[in-house]
Amino acid sequence: MFGMSFMKRPISTTLGFTGLYGWALLFLSAFISTCGAAQDASPVGQDALKDILKEQILGVVGDKLLVERDQISVYLDDRRLVVPSCDQKFIISLPFSDRSTVEATCQSENWTKYIRVSVGEYRSAMVYRRDMPAGNIIKRGDIKFVDGRGVSEDKPLIKTIDQVMNRSLKNHVIANEPVLASDFSLVALPNTTVAESVETEVLVATTTINRGVRLDESMFGRHMRRGRLPSDLIFGTGELNHLQANRIIIAGDTLRRSMVSLAPAIKKDDLIQIRIEKGALSVSALVRALSDGSVGDVIEVVNAESGRPLRAKIIDIGSLEII
Known part of the structure; x- marks a missing residue:
């Protein structure tokens, strides 16, 4: 009897230890599998959500700009961009005149982001x-x-x-x-006025320029004009980036002082690329101006991606320095 009792105890202990060890292995395996599945599902979920957002952006931009989808690029590759699962369709708009930024909003998640797009060359x-x-x-x-x-x-x-x-x-x-x-x-027409022989080189718009748009040399070509010309023509291109259209200038119009006004160095809603350097670290970001300003002014801006408010000093036309 004593011998039997002695043999049973180690067997029972061994089985108990083996059972606990097995359960521990099973639990650990299940935990690792769950974590792995969660990690695998996360990027797949974002890829699907970004595809949904991209399709909606392509549809809106294509309809508004009258272009085919294959001419539009939507930049959603930034890993920091997290797209929510929206109960309704995203609200997509082109808030700025540059047509290179869309505003995407999910009202149910109180989420808004500015997303860069590019379309085939404008004409x-x-x-x-x-x-x-x-x-x-x-x-x-x-x-x-x-x-x-x-x-x-x-x-x-x-x-x-x-x-x-x-x-x-x-x-x-x-x-x-x-x-x-x-x-x-x-x-x-027979009664068309015969032009005089004197020719003058003038600046002529090569594209339609909307009111409030800053002028640029690329918007104009030099053409020879005959006959009597307006007295307020602008002949040089050196000052164009300091001016903005105060009315719609149509392609073919000769540039005149009465068509333009002095433009602020930074305009409200302008998107400006800034660079912040601290030691060896250099970070770039896109900010949106919240007001007009001249060189030397300090204005409020907001990070276009995070929405964080910042203050910046205008150091040149289209150039800011975060303070």
Whole structure:
């Protein structure tokens, strides 16, 4: 009996230890599997949410700018960007005139971010404002300019309004159709004023410039003009970046003082790339100006990604220094 009792005790102890060890291994394995699954699911979830947001951005930008989706790039690769699971569709808008930034909002999650986009190179196109019959004489008010990135160039397009002013239509045209060279008679009106022989080089807008937009040399070309010219023409390009349009300037318009006003160095809602350096560390960020300002002014700005408010000093046109 004594021998039997002696043999049972170690067997029971061994089985108990083995059972506990097995349960511990099972629990640890399950924990590791759960953690691994969570880690695997996290990036997949963000990828899916970013795809949903991207599709909505492509749809809105494509519709508003009249471009195909394959011409639009949406930059959502930043790992710091966390897109929420939104109960409703994101609200997408183009809040700035540069057309390179969209504002995405999820109201149910109280979430708003500015996201960079790029579209094929901008070009303007002329279209008719209304239906007009053959024989109609074209005036400035009959033509309007639109974003031409979605307009086919299979047929020769008219590029400047001077090419069609006082010309007679030889075909019936329809509102919002592009203005084609083939729509016009090559003969000008008999009473068109004969130009004088003196030629003067002037600045002529090559694209439509909206009111409030800062001027840039790339928006203008140099052309020779004959005859009597306005007395307030602007001939040089050195001062253009200090000026802004105070009305819509149409492609083909000759640049005049009456069309422009002095522009602030930084305008409200301008997006400015800044760089913060501290020792060997250098960080760049995109901030949005909350007010206009001149060189030397201190203005409030907000980080376009995080929404954090900052103060910055204007050191040059389009240039800030965080203080």
